[in-house]
Amino acid sequence: MARTDAPLAKPPALKPGDQIRVVTPASPLTREKVEFTHALLEREGYKLTYGKHCFDADHHLAGADRDRASDLMEAFLDPEVAAILCSRGGYGCARLFPYIDLDAMASSRKLFAGFSDITTLHAPLNRRGLPTLHAPMALTLTNPREPWVYESFKNALKGLNPIPAEAPRGQTLTAGIAKGKVVGGCLCLVCDTIGTPEEIELEGCILILEDVDESPHRVDAMLTHLVNTGKIQLSAGIVVGEMTRSDERVDEGIGGKPWREIVKDRLGGLGVPVMVDFPFGHNRNMLTLPLGVLAEMDAGAGTLTYLESHCE
Secondary structure (H helix, E strand, O other), X not given: OOOOXXXXXXXXXXXXXXXXXXXXXXXXXXXXXXXXXXXXXXXXXXXXXXXXXOOOOEOOEOOOHHHHHHHHHXXXXXXXXXXXXXXXXXXXXXXXXXXXXXXXXXXXXXXXXEOHHHHHHHHHHHHOOOOEEEOOOOOHHHOOOOHHHHHHHHHHHOOOOOOOXXXXXXXXXXOOEEEEEEEEEEXXXXXXXXXXXXXXXXXXXXXXXXXXXXXXXXXXXXXXXXXXXXXXXXXXXXXXXXXXXXXXXOOOOOOOOOHHHHHXXXXXXXXXXXXXXXXXXXXXXXXXXXXXXXXXEEOOOOEEEEOOOOOO
């Protein structure tokens, strides 16, 4: 497995004139879906460029595995690129592992942003000491969001506090205060790392979890799997966002209870602080949350406070 004690190699904060490379390591999208984010970031003074295969499509994938991996590696290794923004998630990042050099990616010290299927890449980069951003993607920002969503995203790119005062707080499930490195992301992808060489680090960490379009019984199954590994109990605390559209996707042949009740049942008795409905993930309005750096959660107050910047 990759080292978990790798020293932090924080990327430089972005400044006007820096180049952001947009890549599509998972599912496809069309160029018009990135136009809003392109204009938004250009107004901030950044230069946007695109991977050669950014708009390729091969059914559920954004082109061939080798091509998507090549775009990703080129972005990390190009000295003119300061940050990499994923265009969208979907599916496909795990297929890239045979063709990418995670050590070289982490040592490049580039700011890397995305969520959903991008969780697959966050975990190994965090293990190697590179802080990353669980952040809206080019596609995500196409739809209107609350002002604090844009403020959080833009602040995170600059290495500033990513949690505006206007952002909602989480809801207490198990009160308590915990400190630790923030890790995690999409629940199904966190589960997929278990038992692989790039298994997510949980011990002593603040684990953030969210997901989308999973039936309630699948949310139950995945949380149960994390409990059955015996590893989620070793986390310092757990911050749950939203299981978006789960309650609408009950399998009529099985049935299901509301996802918040499932979270309470599966996580409420672990003996660590837990809060739910913290604003991040696939929900309509989401924070940008740095991964791989130290934070403090107060589940009783519903807050997550970063104790260090993710950038130099």
